[in-house]
Amino acid sequence: MNASTVIRLVAGREISSRLRSRGWLLTTGLLLLAVIAGGVVLNFALGSSSATRVAVTPQTAALSAPLTAIANASKVDTVTMPVADDAAGEAAVRDEKVDAALTGTESEFTVVVRTELDPALGSALSFLQQQVALAGAVTDLGGDPQVVSQQLASQTLQVRALDPSPERDGAQIVAGYIAGILLFIALQISAQQVAQGVVEEKSSRVVELLLSTIRPWQLMAGKVMGIGVVGLLQVATVVAGAAGTALSLGLVETSSIDLGATMLWALVFFVVGFLMYSLAFAALASLVSRQEDVASVTAPVMMAMIIPYVIAISIAPWDPNNSLVAVLSYTPFAAPLVMPMRIALGVVETWQVLVSLALSVALIPGLVWLAARIYSNAVMRTGARVRIKDAVGRS
Numbered sequence: 001m002n003a004s005t006v007i008r009l010v011a012g013r014e015i016s017s018r019l020r021s022r023g024w025l026l027t028t029g030l031l032l033l034a035v036i037a038g039g040v041v042l043n044f045a046l047g048s049s050s051a052t053r054v055a056v057t058p059q060t061a062a063l064s065a066p067l068t069a070i071a072n073a074s075k076v077d078t079v080t081m082p083v084a085d086d087a088a089g090e091a092a093v094r095d096e097k098v099d100a101a102l103t104g105t106e107s108e109f110t111v112v113v114r115t116e117l118d119p120a121l122g123s124a125l126s127f128l129q130q131q132v133a134l135a136g137a138v139t140d141l142g143g144d145p146q147v148v149s150q151q152l153a154s155q156t157l158q159v160r161a162l163d164p165s166p167e168r169d170g171a172q173i174v175a176g177y178i179a180g181i182l183l184f185i186a187l188q189i190s191a192q193q194v195a196q197g198v199v200e201e202k203s204s205r206v207v208e209l210l211l212s213t214i215r216p217w218q219l220m221a222g223k224v225m226g227i228g229v230v231g232l233l234q235v236a237t238v239v240a241g242a243a244g245t246a247l248s249l250g251l252v253e254t255s256s257i258d259l260g261a262t263m264l265w266a267l268v269f270f271v272v273g274f275l276m277y278s279l280a281f282a283a284l285a286s287l288v289s290r291q292e293d294v295a296s297v298t299a300p301v302m303m304a305m306i307i308p309y310v311i312a313i314s315i316a317p318w319d320p321n322n323s324l325v326a327v328l329s330y331t332p333f334a335a336p337l338v339m340p341m342r343i344a345l346g347v348v349e350t351w352q353v354l355v356s357l358a359l360s361v362a363l364i365p366g367l368v369w370l371a372a373r374i375y376s377n378a379v380m381r382t383g384a385r386v387r388i389k390d391a392v393g394r395s
Helices: 003-020 022-048 061-073 086-094 119-140 145-153 170-203 206-210 216-248 259-285 291-315 323-328 335-344 350-378 388-393
Strands: 052-056 078-082 100-104 109-112
Touching: 003 216, 022 170, 022 216, 052 061, 052 086, 052 119, 061 078, 061 119, 086 100, 086 109, 109 119, 170 206, 170 216, 170 259, 170 291, 170 335, 216 259, 216 350, 259 291, 259 335, 259 350, 291 323, 291 335, 323 335, 335 350, 350 388
Parallel strands: 052 078, 052 100
Antiparallel strands: 100 109
16 A cells, blocks of 8 residues: 555544544534633623613703713613603602603702612713713803804814724624634644654554554654544534634624634644644654553643743733734744734734744644654654654664
């Protein structure tokens, strides 16, 4: 058999065994359930922030429009509800049908609340009271309050930012977090499966039977390819579930996020990241013969995964253009974890993504050669841990 046929057979064996395993099905189901539940909780949280309700009587109905305008300008979502009289307004407050009621007259109104007045609504009502007093004073002086109000409303504060920050909405921040967390979990699980598979075959002496008919690098390539396909299927399933939840619940209707591009780049960077990490894990795992020793030999590569992830998840959602985050998004091994977060946050151009991708892809041929050399020289040696120096230098 030629090399491609051997690699395809080994990959098919890995795909078949992994897809039937309960662990893979359980992990995929839990991740899918987590993103769907997260979307439902987010939708509930956004929907639970209902508008502040204020009851107005026929005597205070004229205050509805200015109150709504003032409150909305102060980022206080407010709606007014007409009631028959002052008593009806007080009853609505007592029964918690409204948050406050304006009783009395237009020029001398009283705010009725159940326990205490919300500070944000109180600020809006205080400003409204000042406007009413100003209108009364203008009328007493023989002027037109409406003309004065229009002139005041036309005066806007002019602000010029020397270094304006890019606008980002809540959906972008949430997507950034999901991209970072999902890729970290998926890459960690998939790469560890490669390492565990290598040691399992080595400790059980199965590798000796396999290598009697195929070459070591073919076995390693097939294993990496097979587990990579399974991992990609898992990530694609979870990403599709997250996107479907967001679209069905309308979580991105008012967002500027490019959901399609974010999903596509997340899958692309998973493939690149998996190739880099799985090659490193496969090579290092071949140095030991026991599952208990896998963590010790793969610790340096694991740290190369954890450190960029922690930095990115802590800084990127709030400062995606931070110099450290930007550098990490172009650095191989770190880029697959950091760049997808910056893509979700909408702060990178397509050419920047392609440059980051090219730098990581350029490293893969060297990793393939090094990993194949280490794996070929170490996988047949059982017993004591093989030193990297011996595995690399041994012909």
